[in-house]
Amino acid sequence: MALRRPMVAGNWKMNGSAQLAQELFKKFATKLQDDSAEVVLCPPSIYLESVRQQLDMNKEALNGCLVRMGAQNLSQHDFGAYTGEVSGQMLKDSGCRYVIIGHSERRRMYGETSDIVAEKFAAAQKHGLTPILCVGESGPAREARRTFEVIAEELDIVIKKNGTMAFDNAIIAYEPLWAVGTGKSATPEQAQEVHAFIRKRLSEVSPFIGENIRILYGGSVTPSNAADLFAQPDVDGGLIGGVSLNSTEFLSLCSIAMSA
Numbered sequence: 001m002a003l004r005r006p007m008v009a010g011n012w013k014m015n016g017s018a019q020l021a022q023e024l025f026k027k028f029a030t031k032l033q034d035d036s037a038e039v040v041l042c043p044p045s046i047y048l049e050s051v052r053q054q055l056d057m058n059k060e061a062l063n064g065c066l067v068r069m070g071a072q073n074l075s076q077h078d079f080g081a082y083t084g085e086v087s088g089q090m091l092k093d094s095g096c097r098y099v100i101i102g103h104s105e106r107r108r109m110y111g112e113t114s115d116i117v118a119e120k121f122a123a124a125q126k127h128g129l130t131p132i133l134c135v136g137e138s139g140p141a142r143e144a145r146r147t148f149e150v151i152a153e154e155l156d157i158v159i160k161k162n163g164t165m166a167f168d169n170a171i172i173a174y175e176p177l178w179a180v181g182t183g184k185s186a187t188p189e190q191a192q193e194v195h196a197f198i199r200k201r202l203s204e205v206s207p208f209i210g211e212n213i214r215i216l217y218g219g220s221v222t223p224s225n226a227a228d229l230f231a232q233p234d235v236d237g238g239l240i241g242g243v244s245l246n247s248t249e250f251l252s253l254c255s256i257a258m259s260a
């Protein structure tokens with residue numbers, strides 16, 4: 001068993017259906033073998049209930065395999081006049097264990113600043129959810145050799161607001177923007193380099209957290225590149241977009257993580 005249990009988290013984004021949940025669980029029930037990796041489904045919030053039903057219905061068949069549920073976003077506020085928003089408490093009530101925070105699509109398209117991301121991180125933990133914090137540089141930033149600078153900045157704002165110890169209960173996802181949904185994944189070496197940088201930065205404040213935090217890679221992960229990515233020493237699995245909608249391919253990523 002690896003020091004850190006690998007995780008494969010499926011971010012459905014604004015895709016999927018109750019039927020997809022059913023199809024995935026049918027395969028989980030027969031194909032997942034043990035608890036050597038953790039599998040997380042992050043459907044749109046309207047389908048959390050469908051996933052939860054499947055989790056309940058398949059409890060016995062899953063037989064100790066770790067399948068869990070996460071949300072894709074939450075409000076930084078607890079309750080109130082925030083039309084269209086969902087609070088951490090509501091996600092917790094729906095059976096979520098995880099919540100994705102600061103995905104690049106939300107930062108870019110919905111004006112989520114790093115300050116808001118830091119507030120959402122705090123809100124998630126306040127309500128007993130584990131944040132999956134996304135960080136990553138744009139293509140131009142990489143070309144300008146600003147990758148580490150961008151990642152450090154995104155991390156530091158969350159650390160400043162929440163403290164390093166908050167990362168005791170958090171997961172980080174490195175998702176370079178140029179690799180998200182483009183079919184052009186980071187190479188295993190590129191991913192490893194950034195993951196090691198993130199781990200080192202956290203280790204400087206807490207060696208325990210640095211050693212134990214799981215850092216996922218996200219951006220065009222497929223069954224053909226996953227084994228090399230997941231085999232990197234500082235890559236603890238993946239945050240999967242497109243492929244998480246294909247039950248056969250997603251299951252094959254889960255198997256790869258289980259043997260990583």
Ligand SMILES: O=C(CO)COP(=O)(O)O
Pocket residue numbers: 011103175179180181182183218219220221239240241242243
């Ligand atoms: O954004 C992602 C996961 O959060 C990655 O998406 P793709 O796997 O579709 O590139």
